[in-house]
Amino acid sequence: MIVIMRKYFITGLLILVPLAITLWVLNLIVSTMDQSLLLLPARWQPQVLFGFSIPGLGTILTLVIIFLTGLATQNFIGNKVVALWEGLLRRIPIFNTIYSSVKQVSDTLFSSSGNAFRKALLVQYPRHGSWTIAFQTGAPGGDVRNHLHGEYVSVYVPTTPNPTSGFFLMMPAADVIELDMSVDEALKYIVSMGVVTPEYFEKTHIIDPKKSSSDAL
Structure with a gap:
């Protein structure tokens, strides 16, 4: 009886824990983005207009601000304004150091022409003979x-299971192996501590239809 109850309990955990963590992360993201409502004048706040708060309204406002910012910088005047704004920020002591570093990292990560986090690698770490997954930056x-x-x-x-912390290494190109695995698959593999394994297809087992048909002739 105890064994059966334990089985049901574990099954319930396997179903509810991922759901609870997903809802918690989404709630954290939405509540953080909802802080953008503080940018609005007091008389335009949802509590004043409707008499109650609307969860997610700030998220929509944040996405709109991001979209409009990107749209506004796609012309000559917008680029000039951004250049002047960044030039002003770079003149502020201490703030300059932080902003420049974050700007350089974000430009590298989100640039469509960059290679940062575009490739999943297999490397030996922390010692020879031990392998782990890494990302080329x-x-x-x-x-x-x-x-x-x-x-x-x-x-x-x-x-x-927290991939936001880690180690930066410079390794010989000959010592790394590029994996036929997407970054998303690699992250799932890492976060799950190796439990969720990506789909694997033996390349040697792939049959070329054209080649097989020619062999048959």
Whole structure:
């Protein structure tokens, strides 16, 4: 009887825990984005207009602001305004250092022409013979490049189950293996601590229809 109850309890956990975590993350995101309502004048606040708050309204406002900002910078005048604004921010002590670093990282990550987090890699870490999944973030630069002989790549090795923390390594290109795996699949593999394995297809088992038909002739 105890074994059966334990089985049902674990089954319930497997169903409800992912749902609860998903709802918690969504609630965190929505509540954070709802803070954009504070930008509105007091008389335009939902509590004043409707007499009650509307969850998610700030999220819509945030998305609209992001879209309009991107739209406004797609012309000559918008680019000039952004350039002047960034030039002003770079003149502010301390703020300049933080803003410039974050701006450079965001430009690298979200640029469609960049290679940051575009490839999932298999690397040996933390010692030879132990393998883990990493992401290619680019190539070493600056004076670091002068001290590295041969071809190197910059990789990010995330921790599990929290991939937002990890280690930055510069490894020989010959020591990394590029995986036939999307970044999303690799992240799921890492977050699940190896439980959720991506689909795998033996390349040697793939049959070319044209080749097989020619062999048959």
